Amino acid sequence: MVDHAHPSQLLATFAASLRYEQIPDAVRMRTEDLFLDWIGSALAGRTSRAVQTIDRYAQTMGPGEGPCEVLISRRTTTPLFAAMVNAAASHVAEQDDVHNGSVFHPGAVVFPAALAVAQSIGASGRDLLTAAVAGYEVGIRVGEFLGRSHYRIFHTTGTAGTLAAAAAAGHVLKLTPDQMLHAFGSAGTQAAGLWEFLRDAADSKQLHTAAAAANGLTSAYLAQDGFTGACRILEGAQGMAAGMSSDADPAKLTDRLGERWALAETSFKFHASCRHTHPAADALQQVMRSHGLQPEQITRVVAHVHQGAIDVLGAVVDPHTVHQAKFSMGTVLALIAHYDVAGLSQFEDHFNAAPIAAFRGKVGMEFDDEVDAAYPARWIGKVTVETTDGRRLAGRVDEPKGDPGNTLSRAELEGKALRLALFGEAASEAEMHALAERIWHLADAPRVGNLFA
Amino acid sequence: MVDHAHPSQLLATFAASLRYEQIPDAVRMRTEDLFLDWIGSALAGRTSRAVQTIDRYAQTMGPGEGPCEVLISRRTTTPLFAAMVNAAASHVAEQDDVHNGSVFHPGAVVFPAALAVAQSIGASGRDLLTAAVAGYEVGIRVGEFLGRSHYRIFHTTGTAGTLAAAAAAGHVLKLTPDQMLHAFGSAGTQAAGLWEFLRDAADSKQLHTAAAAANGLTSAYLAQDGFTGACRILEGAQGMAAGMSSDADPAKLTDRLGERWALAETSFKFHASCRHTHPAADALQQVMRSHGLQPEQITRVVAHVHQGAIDVLGAVVDPHTVHQAKFSMGTVLALIAHYDVAGLSQFEDHFNAAPIAAFRGKVGMEFDDEVDAAYPARWIGKVTVETTDGRRLAGRVDEPKGDPGNTLSRAELEGKALRLALFGEAASEAEMHALAERIWHLADAPRVGNLFA
Numbered sequence: 026m027v028d029h030a031h032p033s034q035l036l037a038t039f040a041a042s043l044r045y046e047q048i049p050d051a052v053r054m055r056t057e058d059l060f061l062d063w064i065g066s067a068l069a070g071r072t073s074r075a076v077q078t079i080d081r082y083a084q085t086m087g088p089g090e091g092p093c094e095v096l097i098s099r100r101t102t103t104p105l106f107a108a109m110v111n112a113a114a115s116h117v118a119e120q121d122d123v124h125n126g127s128v129f130h131p132g133a134v135v136f137p138a139a140l141a142v143a144q145s146i147g148a149s150g151r152d153l154l155t156a157a158v159a160g161y162e163v164g165i166r167v168g169e170f171l172g173r174s175h176y177r178i179f180h181t182t183g184t185a186g187t188l189a190a191a192a193a194a195g196h197v198l199k200l201t202p203d204q205m206l207h208a209f210g211s212a213g214t215q216a217a218g219l220w221e222f223l224r225d226a227a228d229s230k231q232l233h234t235a236a237a238a239a240n241g242l243t244s245a246y247l248a249q250d251g252f253t254g255a256c257r258i259l260e261g262a263q264g265m266a267a268g269m270s271s272d273a274d275p276a277k278l279t280d281r282l283g284e285r286w287a288l289a290e291t292s293f294k295f296h297a298s299c300r301h302t303h304p305a306a307d308a309l310q311q312v313m314r315s316h317g318l319q320p321e322q323i324t325r326v327v328a329h330v331h332q333g334a335i336d337v338l339g340a341v342v343d344p345h346t347v348h349q350a351k352f353s354m355g356t357v358l359a360l361i362a363h364y365d366v367a368g369l370s371q372f373e374d375h376f377n378a379a380p381i382a383a384f385r386g387k388v389g390m391e392f393d394d395e396v397d398a399a400y401p402a403r404w405i406g407k408v409t410v411e412t413t414d415g416r417r418l419a420g421r422v423d424e425p426k427g428d429p430g431n432t433l434s435r436a437e438l439e440g441k442a443l444r445l446a447l448f449g450e451a452a453s454e455a456e457m458h459a460l461a462e463r464i465w466h467l468a469d470a471p472r473v474g475n476l477f478a
Numbered sequence: 479m480v481d482h483a484h485p486s487q488l489l490a491t492f493a494a495s496l497r498y499e500q501i502p503d504a505v506r507m508r509t510e511d512l513f514l515d516w517i518g519s520a521l522a523g524r525t526s527r528a529v530q531t532i533d534r535y536a537q538t539m540g541p542g543e544g545p546c547e548v549l550i551s552r553r554t555t556t557p558l559f560a561a562m563v564n565a566a567a568s569h570v571a572e573q574d575d576v577h578n579g580s581v582f583h584p585g586a587v588v589f590p591a592a593l594a595v596a597q598s599i600g601a602s603g604r605d606l607l608t609a610a611v612a613g614y615e616v617g618i619r620v621g622e623f624l625g626r627s628h629y630r631i632f633h634t635t636g637t638a639g640t641l642a643a644a645a646a647a648g649h650v651l652k653l654t655p656d657q658m659l660h661a662f663g664s665a666g667t668q669a670a671g672l673w674e675f676l677r678d679a680a681d682s683k684q685l686h687t688a689a690a691a692a693n694g695l696t697s698a699y700l701a702q703d704g705f706t707g708a709c710r711i712l713e714g715a716q717g718m719a720a721g722m723s724s725d726a727d728p729a730k731l732t733d734r735l736g737e738r739w740a741l742a743e744t745s746f747k748f749h750a751s752c753r754h755t756h757p758a759a760d761a762l763q764q765v766m767r768s769h770g771l772q773p774e775q776i777t778r779v780v781a782h783v784h785q786g787a788i789d790v791l792g793a794v795v796d797p798h799t800v801h802q803a804k805f806s807m808g809t810v811l812a813l814i815a816h817y818d819v820a821g822l823s824q825f826e827d828h829f830n831a832a833p834i835a836a837f838r839g840k841v842g843m844e845f846d847d848e849v850d851a852a853y854p855a856r857w858i859g860k861v862t863v864e865t866t867d868g869r870r871l872a873g874r875v876d877e878p879k880g881d882p883g884n885t886l887s888r889a890e891l892e893g894k895a896l897r898l899a900l901f902g903e904a905a906s907e908a909e910m911h912a913l914a915e916r917i918w919h920l921a922d923a924p925r926v927g928n929l930f931a
Contacts, residue, residue: 078705082696086558088541105539178721183667210675214636214682215689217670220716221708222663228706229667236668240689243535252531253681255674263673268631269721 032278033259034206036166039282040159040192041205045151045468048158052286053468056154056161058438059122061464062293063132064096064476065442066121068451069369070114071097075228079113079235093141094475097451104141104246105239108190112137112238113231116182118369119351120445123300124161124291125428126401127168127185128176128333130234131291134186135160137238139193142245143473148197150470156196161288164189166280170259172272173401177336179269183218183233188259190241198249210254211244213265224340226349293427293438296367298350301334302357303425304396304406309361312410312420320362320384322412328354329393329407331400338390350376355385358408369448404428435465452477485731486712487659489619492735493612493645494658498604498921501611505739506921509607509614511891512575514917515746516585517549517929518895519574521904522822523567524550528681532566532688546594547928550904557594557699558692561643565590565691566684569635571822572804573898576753577614577744578881579854580621580638581629581786583687584744587639588613590691592646595698596926601650603923609649614741617642619733623712625725626854630789632722636671636686641712643694651702663707664697666718677793679802746880746891749820751803754787755810756878757849757859762814765863765873773815773837775865781807782846782860784853791843803829808838811861822901857881888918905930 048056070076080098083106090100093107097114101107115121115133122132139156142148148156168185175181191212195205217236222229244254258264259278266273296306305328312318328334337352344350350372351357359381360367375381396405406422424431433441439461446452452460460476467473501509523529533551536559543553546560550567554560568574568586575585592609595601601609620638628634644665648658670689675682697707711717712731719726749759758781765771781787790805797803803825804810812834813820828834849858859875877884886894892914899905905913913929920926 075705078700078703081703082699085699086540086556103539178716207680210678210680211682211685214672214675214685215670217668219667219708219711219718219721221711221714221720222667223716224714225663225706225709227660227663227708229664229708232664232667232700232705232707236693246535246538247531247685250531250534252528252685253678254685255672255680255682256678258672258674261674261677263631263676265672267674268672 031257032275033209033257035279035282036163037206037209038202040163040196041200041202043155043159043196045155047283048155049286052158052289053154055289056157057464057467058435059132059291060136060157060467061442061461062122062438063115063136064460065445066116066118066132067096067111067114069118069120069445069449071449071451073114073117073231075231076114076117079231080110083110092145094144094477096476097449099477104145104242107141108137108242109235109239111140113235116230116234118297118445119299120294120297120369122291122293124165124168124287125404126290127165128181128401129164129168129185130182131161131164131189133182133234134190134237134241135164135193138190138242139197140473141242142194142197144475146197147472150467150473152197153473154468156193158288159196160189160193161291162282163192165287166278167259169277170273170275171266171270172274173333174272175270176333178220180218180220180230180233183237184216184265184269186234186237187212187216187241190238191244194242194245195248198245200245200248204248206256207252207254208244208248210256210258211247211252212241213258214255215240215244216265220337223337223352226346290429292429293433295426296357297369297372298357298367299337299352301337302354304404304422305330305354305408306357306361306367307422307425308406308408308420309358309410310365311422312408312418313362316418318410318412320380323362323410324387324413325411326358326388327409328358328388328390329396329409330390331397332392333400335390335392344376347372347376353385354390355388356381358388359384484710485728486662486710488732488735489616490659490662491655493616493649494653494655496608496612496649498608500736501608502739505611505742506607508742509610510917510920511888512585512744513589513610513920514895514914515575515891516568516589517913518898519569519571519585520549520564520567522571522573522898522902524902524904526567526570526684528684529567529570532684533563536563545598547597547930549929550902552930557598557695560594561590561695562688562692564593566688569683569687571898572750572752573747573822575744575746577618577621577740578857579743580618581634581854582617582621582638583635584614584617584642586635586687587643587690587694588617588646591643591695592650593926594695595647595650597928599650600925603920603926605650606926607921609646611741612649613642613646614744615735616645618740619731620712622730623726623728624719624723625727626786627725628723629786631673633671633673633683633686636690637669637718637722639687639690640665640669640694643691644697647695647698648701651698653698653701657701659709660705660707661697661701663709663711664700664705665694666711667708668693668697669718673790676790676805679799743882745882746886748879749810750822750825751810751820752790752805754790755807757857757875758783758807758861759810759814759820760875760878761859761861761873762811762863763818764875765861765871766815769871771865773833776815776863777840777866778864779811779841780862781811781841781843782849782862783843784850785845786853788843788845797829800825800829806838807843808841809834811841812837
């Protein structure tokens with residue numbers, strides 16, 4: 026019995042009932058792309074102190090063996106701890122995928138949960154791919170539903186991410202629609218994650234993805250065993266939107282389920298920084314390339330941005346760590362100006378070098394009506410560049426590199442994943458090549474199995 | 479360096495620095511009372527399906543042995559899972575302690591976390607007692623800080639409870655003030671728990687206490703290992719209050735630290751129902767006793783209540799489960815009218831019996847200015863009773879049974895804990911007697927050790 030005034034139920038029923046055959050080929054292939062891209066990001070997180078701390082905690086509290094793989098250490102454990110550590114590792118490098126409309130990083134929470142459960146019960150490649158699609162479709166819609174007021178305070182990847190992880194884990198576990206609704210209830214009532222940590226460059230971002238994946242997975246297992254949750258955790262009078270949003274739109278929860286594939290709208294990250302910096306980075310790159318500018322010729326750059334960029338990046342004026350630098354518009358534009366790329370190694374090696382720090386001081390952000398109105402559906406990049414010879418040059422990109430209309434090829438994706446794995450010293454070139462081949466044929470695999478056997 | 483404009487830091491410094499010698503004897507003894515009372519509540523939760531589900535999950539994901547005791551099954555495991563299951567069990571019977579001003583159940587989250595860490599590292603009885611005081615003082619102040627707007631949507635025992643558990647676990651771990659502040663940051667950014675589940679009588683309340691204890695404990699362990707959190711997670715511009723309250727008052731966070739002992743303001747529960755029903759229950763008892771009324775003589779009861787009671791209880795008009803009945807004002811008053819007590823066995827045996835259901839229909843709630851203005855500092859009970867012979871009788875209690883000015887003696891507490899343990903079939907009379915003796919001498923114990931060796 027489907028109640029059209031009950032969006033949580035419609036969404037849960039969709040997540041539980043989705044079949045592999047319903048997924049268009051292009052969406053399935055994009056899911057494979059995203060899976061490889063996620064593995065690269067998770068491997069890149071291996072050397073992070075925060076990730077290693079969470080891994081040590083998992084070793085202290087959890088079993089030292091089990092059916093599931095911790096990608097960064099290649100040890101095994103139970104699904105809870107594999108999901109926790111793999112998710113903690115996924116988002117450090119700031120290279121994981123993002124969905125623009127929901128400002129949500131689905132891969133970092135969906136794949137850790139889905140993979141852990143799949144390895145635990147011996148699920149097939151198709152089961153994993155279908156579960157991932159369910160997780161993406163749910164999480165993105167929950168993020169869109171919670172809206173911009175939510176994102177001003179809450180880290181949507183932590184909050185909506187808990188529901189996404191529950192949907193993905195729950196699909197692998199083959200929950201019924203009713204069980205899935207209960208899993209949503211348990212996930213939503215645990216959903217958390219505040220932006221306050223950005224001000225101190227604290228480690229919470231890794232905790233947010235870890236907790237979202239772990240708590241979503243927990244919710245799915247509990248629901249499978251009969252544990253009940255609120256049936257309207259999203260839209261109810263004392264549910265998530267009531268507590269954590271002032272502009273929630275329940276219609277977003279069920280927007281064209283089974284027709285619109287939100288997963289395919291997800292962007293791959295090209296620069297190794299917060300996605301809010303990418304449109305301006307591409308626009309600066311465009312204006313510098315088209316006018317043949319050198320960084321010394323630039324006296325001032327103004328990035329014309331949406332309000333969300335100001336909310337997230339505005340607090341970071343003088344970054345003290347690599348991670349903080351990834352949230353510094355000035356640092357990102359300085360790296361682009363000097364190296365034409367803002368990749369992991371540029372951040373590691375140069376984020377606080379004298380020329381970068383000097384350029385950072387020339388960068389400002391200004392709120393822009395057009396950019397803000399288009400956001401979050403479109404992330405327009407606009408910059409104004411002033412030069413030593415008195416010119417004022419405008420740069421603009423309508424779709425930043427990595428967005429669906431300007432996406433990465435499989436060769437580019439393999440190259441990116443390899444660079445990330447090597448950066449983390451977490452896998453060899455041969456391993457990454459073999460892994461990519463396996464993933465391009467994942468739909469034929471009777472069992473997902475270990476990624477690094 | 480203490481910054482008086484930084485309440486999170488002041489509170490964290492207090493929690494980390496508190497010494498046993500600073501605690502007044504009366505407060506220490508009340509802590510022992512609360513510890514025994516908590517154990518009773520946790521044991522009473524043994525037969526709950528929701529608790530058993532969480533216990534099975536802990537067995538699936540966690541180690542099958544370790545230094546910590548799961549009270550309801552007497553198996554051992556690591557601190558994370560002992561805290562999770564013991565906390566899940568603590569709040570089912572609705573017999574655990576409550577702090578009126580913060581509308582927060584400290585024992586259900588503080589003791590599971592503190593006990594698990596204490597057993598894990600071989601801490602002394604004094605360490606455990608001091609850590610519990612730290613947890614109570616922190617959690618109560620966080621609850622008061624978040625205010626009434628928070629409680630309308632969020633289950634404070636889940637949210638403030640995560641900080642309380644972090645403070646208690648962190649104190650046992652001997653965190654420095656800086657580490658404690660980071661533990662607060664990690665706890666606050668995981669704090670969650672929505673009231674939406676009440677509408678469906680779902681199992682989330684057990685998940686809330688389990689998650690608060692587990693996540694608070696996790697935050698403390700992570701901080702001990704160098705993991706950082708936001709330094710102003712409570713009062714910051716994108717912190718807990720910004721996201722989850724509209725009437726937060728930072729002054730509450732540091733209200734007379736070390737002088738006012740908020741722990742001693744905590745009430746023991748006498749009726750086996752939501753605390754919001756207790757004032758009216760006592761008032762009805764008073765009017766029936768003083769006028770010698772029988773239930774058949776009553777045609778109508780109006781409970782004059784504060785808004786919070788309407789928010790929490792208002793949705794429950796036709797309870798289908800024992801747990802939901804504990805949130806039904808009509809059911810509670812009906813049990814009082816018929817049995818003069820509303821204890822665990824009355825709920826189990828009679829909550830939906832015909833006379834109780836009939837009486838339930840005669841009960842209403844009305845908002846009352848005086849009661850609401852006094853709340854949450856004081857929980858005044860007022861009822862108006864109409865009788866078959868046309869009388870309108872007013873009942874009133876200014877301090878319900880179990881409140882600090884109307885508290886339970888140690889004999890009453892032992893009796894209550896024994897009834898709870900026997901209800902849960904979780905410990906024998908001899909065991910509970912021996913346990914009470916140990917707790918009354920806990921301050922002399924070099925190690926806390928197992929409660930049921």
